[in-house]
Amino acid sequence: MTFSEHNRSLFGPPSTELPKPPVPYTPGWRFQAQSHTAPAPTPVIQCGCINSDHEMRERNQQSLIDRCLRHPPLPGKEGNGAVSLEVIDILKGGDGHSSQVFTARLLASDSKPEILPQKGTQLVAKIYDPLYLNDSEGYLNPFSCVDKYYTHEANAYLSLHEFQGQWIPRYYGSYTLSLPVDSVQTRTVRMILVEYIQGMTMSHAQPKDFSQSARQSILKSIVDLESRIYHADIWLIDVEPRNVILRDPDSDLPRVVFVDLAHALFNRRRDDPLALQLEYFMGQYISPLLRWTESRSSTEAFYEWIDWDWDPWLEVEFAHTAASITPEMREEWPREYEEAESS
Structure with a gap:
C-alpha cells in the first residue's frame, strides 16, 4: 500500500482538487517584492516537516489553494524597501520543486545603493512557494517545509556574511510578494535574492x-x-x-x-x-x-x-x-x- 492509499484508507478520498494556477515564474514575468526580515530559523526536529493525522485529513478535505490561504508564511517583519524584477531564465522550477529558482533582472529598487547592485544587474531569485512543492503524496507538510527552507537559508546567509562574495553568493536580502488567487484574494510567498555566479x-x-x-x-x-x-x-x-x-x-x-x-x-x-x-x-x-x-x-x-x-x-x-x-x-x-x- 502506498502512502496515498494509506492516507485515503484513514481519512476517505480527497476532495475534488481545484486545478493549480499556471506557475507564474516564467521568463518575461515582471513583479514587485517588498523587503522582509525573516523570523528566527524554525526548530529542526525528527518528523518536523511530516504531516500529522490532522494535517493529512485537512489535505484530503481542502484544496491546496485554500490551504495556502489558511497557512500563510511565518510573519517575520515587513520592511520599507521594494524591488522590481523581471524573470530571465529558470534554473529550477515548475510544479513539484522544493523552491522556484531563476535568474532575474533588477528593474528598480528603492533600497540604499549599498544594499543592492545597480539596475539591470542579473541576480538569482529563490521563491519558497508551497503551492508547487512536491509533498510526496501527502507525506510532507508543504507549509512547514517552506517555512523551514526560507528561515534557515535567509538566516544562514546573514550568519555567514564574511563568506559572501567568494565562497557563497553575495546576499541581497529577503522579500515577500503577493500572488493573485482570484479577483479578490491573494496569497503570500517569501523570496531571497543572491548574487548570480558564473560557472x-x-x-x-x-x-x-x-x-x-x-x-x-x-x-x-x-x-x-x-x-x-x-x-x-x-x-x-x-x-x-x-x-x-x-x-x-x-x-x-x-x-x-x-x-x-x-x-x-x-x-x-x-x-x-x-x-x-x-x-x-x-x-x-x-x-x-x-x-x-x-x-x-x-x-x-x-x-x-x-x-x-x-x-x-x-x-x-x-x-x-x-x-x-x-x-x-x-x-x-x-x-x-x-x-x-x-x-
Missing part, C-alpha cells in the same frame, strides 16, 4: 574532463570550506555536487562556491531534546581529520570525482590541523556522527 555546478560537470590534480584541488576546497563554515557553528548537511558551483571550470584550479543553504543546521545540530544534551564544541574548529574520513561517508556524494586513496591524502592535506584535535574531541565525535546518521 557550472559539479552535478553538470564531467569529472573525466578534470585532471586528478584539479579534482583534488576542488575536493580540498570543499572540505576546507565546509569545515570553516562548521567552525561558524553552522552545519551544511546538504553539501553535494548539485550545490557546489565551479567558478572558472576551464581553468587548472577551479574555485568552488556553495549554494542552497536551506538545510543549514544552526548550532551544528537538530533541536531534538537528545541533541540539545550533546557537546558539539561550539565555536571551536573541528579538524577534517575527524569529520571527513572515508569511514564517515562524508565523501559519498563525490565518489565519481575521487580516484585516489582518500584517507592518506586527507591526512597529508590537513596535517596542519591535527594539533587542534583534543582527546575530548576524539572521544565525543563518533557519538555526534552516530546521532547524525540515525536522524
Whole structure:
C-alpha cells in the first residue's frame, strides 16, 4: 500500500482538487517584492516537516489553494524597501520543486545603493512557494517545509556574511510578494535574492574532463570550506555536487562556491531534546581529520570525482590541523556522527 492509499484508507478520498494556477515564474514575468526580515530559523526536529493525522485529513478535505490561504508564511517583519524584477531564465522550477529558482533582472529598487547592485544587474531569485512543492503524496507538510527552507537559508546567509562574495553568493536580502488567487484574494510567498555566479555546478560537470590534480584541488576546497563554515557553528548537511558551483571550470584550479543553504543546521545540530544534551564544541574548529574520513561517508556524494586513496591524502592535506584535535574531541565525535546518521 502506498502512502496515498494509506492516507485515503484513514481519512476517505480527497476532495475534488481545484486545478493549480499556471506557475507564474516564467521568463518575461515582471513583479514587485517588498523587503522582509525573516523570523528566527524554525526548530529542526525528527518528523518536523511530516504531516500529522490532522494535517493529512485537512489535505484530503481542502484544496491546496485554500490551504495556502489558511497557512500563510511565518510573519517575520515587513520592511520599507521594494524591488522590481523581471524573470530571465529558470534554473529550477515548475510544479513539484522544493523552491522556484531563476535568474532575474533588477528593474528598480528603492533600497540604499549599498544594499543592492545597480539596475539591470542579473541576480538569482529563490521563491519558497508551497503551492508547487512536491509533498510526496501527502507525506510532507508543504507549509512547514517552506517555512523551514526560507528561515534557515535567509538566516544562514546573514550568519555567514564574511563568506559572501567568494565562497557563497553575495546576499541581497529577503522579500515577500503577493500572488493573485482570484479577483479578490491573494496569497503570500517569501523570496531571497543572491548574487548570480558564473560557472557550472559539479552535478553538470564531467569529472573525466578534470585532471586528478584539479579534482583534488576542488575536493580540498570543499572540505576546507565546509569545515570553516562548521567552525561558524553552522552545519551544511546538504553539501553535494548539485550545490557546489565551479567558478572558472576551464581553468587548472577551479574555485568552488556553495549554494542552497536551506538545510543549514544552526548550532551544528537538530533541536531534538537528545541533541540539545550533546557537546558539539561550539565555536571551536573541528579538524577534517575527524569529520571527513572515508569511514564517515562524508565523501559519498563525490565518489565519481575521487580516484585516489582518500584517507592518506586527507591526512597529508590537513596535517596542519591535527594539533587542534583534543582527546575530548576524539572521544565525543563518533557519538555526534552516530546521532547524525540515525536522524
